[in-house]
Amino acid sequence: MNTECFAVDGFSPFTPEPPRFGLGTYTLPHAENEKPLLRRGFDAFGYVLNIVSVGWNPPAMRTRPRGVLTSASWSKSRELFNVHTLYSKRAYNDIVKDSCVSAVAAILDAKSAERLLRLSRSENNWDGEGGKALSALALFNFYNFLCQSKEAPRSLRLFLGADGELVTSWDLKDGSTIDMSFGDHQIELATDLYDEIFPVGDARLFQLISEL
């Protein structure tokens, strides 16, 4: 595990333990059967909690300390809810996204980092056909993927997907390419021989890539 991945702007992680691959570390109960709006709220909390757990240091916590997060996840939820109320939803999402972009860009080469920054600036309907802006959660899943990967992708190419996915393409040792699409809840992989979808956190993804 590359622990350097968890240092964002020199900030130490809240927890000494590395995060598990993907999300789900803090799955709040009752979310599955609730209404979509509530579900979205839970999802937002879910990814913020995970980002905090790997070292994200929201500006609100720097300038307006509201107490130390306890180890209990419910206490974390309440604390973050207070932070949430300080910002409009748009500003809040932008902060999360910018933090994710910074974290990922820090472990990419200059060209890829610049490209990622460009993609992150695209707004909804970037293609005139309703394409969604880059998802912070998708970015976070890519970040986790890079941290778990044994070697950095070679000749990385980055694209934006219609639903806000981060689409990647790079060259394999045999000269062929591997394409991946990092979404909010799943990661898709396509090569000349494979066309598969993995839930976020599925270790089989790394097993497959190691065999390519």
Place this chain on the structure above:
Amino acid sequence: MATESKPERKYPARQVVLADEENVLRAIVEEEWEEGRGSPSIFRRTNTSVTRMDQIGRENAISILKRDVEKPGRPERELRGVGKISVELIKKVAATSVPVPKPGPRIHLQVWEEKIDPEGDNPGNPYHAEIVAYEAEDLQVEKRGKISLGYSRMLSKALHVYAVDSDGNVTSESEPLEWDQPDPAQ
């Protein structure tokens, strides 16, 4: 591609199928463009907008795509290239099995004329068409969910890609890549 208004309701959409030999152009914007080619995910939608190149010529088709993509008020939108593909090749790619150990559902594609009539500030596009994915070969039920990354990747590779500059002039081109890999199991 890139039409911000829906097709005119009174227009009898999806009644005219494009001939197999016809070529269409798929617009490729900045977010889908790297190193002279398009993203592997540009065909993931179950209906992908294209423009009928053979009816008006490549340059005119590019002009329409630029006009539709680079709308006033959206300066960040930039057409970087277009991908040419024949209807026949679209169907051929869809009919190809991806040689995977766990193959996903096959796709079935049809290309329909889908004119867009002028409306307000929108000048329309009488050469607009759509690549539509269906659940089964009878083309009765449109596919739910997205086209898999594997099939989208094959379609993207099959494109003959033209890079265009800010004036819409073609500056370079890239031949179709090898999209049909032999199944090692055979």
